[in-house]
Amino acid sequence: MLRIAVPNKGSLSEPAAQMLAEAGYRSLRNSRELVLADPANDVEFFFLRPRDIAVYVGAGTVDAGITGRDLLLDSHAEAVEHRPLGFARSTFRFAAPTGQITSLEQVNGKRVATSYDVLVADYLAERGIDAKVVHLDGAVESSVQLGVADLVADVVETGTTLRAAGLETFGEPILQSEAVLIRPADREAAPGVHTLDRRLHGVLVARQYVLMDYDVPVAHMDDAMRITPGLESPTVAPLQNGEWVAVRAMVRKESTNQVMDELYDVGARAILVTSIHACRL
Ligand SMILES: Nc1ncnc2c1ncn2[C@@H]1O[C@H](COP(=O)(O)OP(=O)(O)OP(=O)(O)O)[C@@H](O)[C@H]1O
Ligand SMILES: O=P(O)(O)OC[C@H]1O[C@H](OP(=O)(O)OP(=O)(O)O)[C@H](O)[C@@H]1O
């Protein structure tokens, strides 16, 4: 039975459960269990702290897990990223009171508060910056006001928390993070992990693409093909009226309306868009 570690709390847990449900696994929602069997899929889910998941996967006691890239790198565990999962996207950045620190060099000799000590220490060491890393469990943004640090290194999504604390980011982002599927570094992925991975990929594609159908005059088919090249190649079917063809292609969701406008301009009509429920590429 495949053993998969999933986040039991925090901002990763709900979207991870949602994604696994869309991938056909047993619903993990509202589960207070520590472990949940999904015999239909020959899988056992272990609910673990997001920060610990890389440790279990690295030790090889579970076959795969879902965690954040930042947490994986901070763990130094013998686990590797198998696939990015497109949710819990954030950047990891330095921030200091507005106007006080504007470049990484100025971090020399300062105190940096963070929950990601290893990640931050690695980053500073690689750049030859000598600073003191102060470990805090959370609410890191308050540390400067409260006098335990001169700056912070933390997860930034909208920036609201930083602004509320009177802090401003500076320098390049330390990391772009998102949820990732991880597996042990020292071995090939177990066969069940490939199945899990294909299913999760299917969910990602179904979320990112729509199916577009339209009719276009044969004379303008090449223009239309350039606008909707599809994944492999679009499906083209004859219509009863031989001067027209019907086309079906996958299109990235965010460009749906732009693509429809462009298709209309080259003479396509009856442009229909449907969402994809599931897919296996
Ligand atoms: N506001 C946010 N937006 C996007 N991703 C976030 C946000 N806060 C944390 N994350 C991501 O969630 C993961 C951390 O999960 P974790 O559960 O430890 O912290 P959390 O979501 O802040 O929960 P809590 O602080 O309640 O323990 C990291 O990968 C981090 O990048
Ligand atoms: O840029 P924003 O949209 O404001 O989001 C970023 C904040 O969200 C998370 O905090 P969380 O609420 O998890 O609290 P924590 O710091 O105690 O973990 C993270 O640690 C940042 O503080």
Ligand SMILES: [Mg+2]
């Ligand atoms: Mg948090």
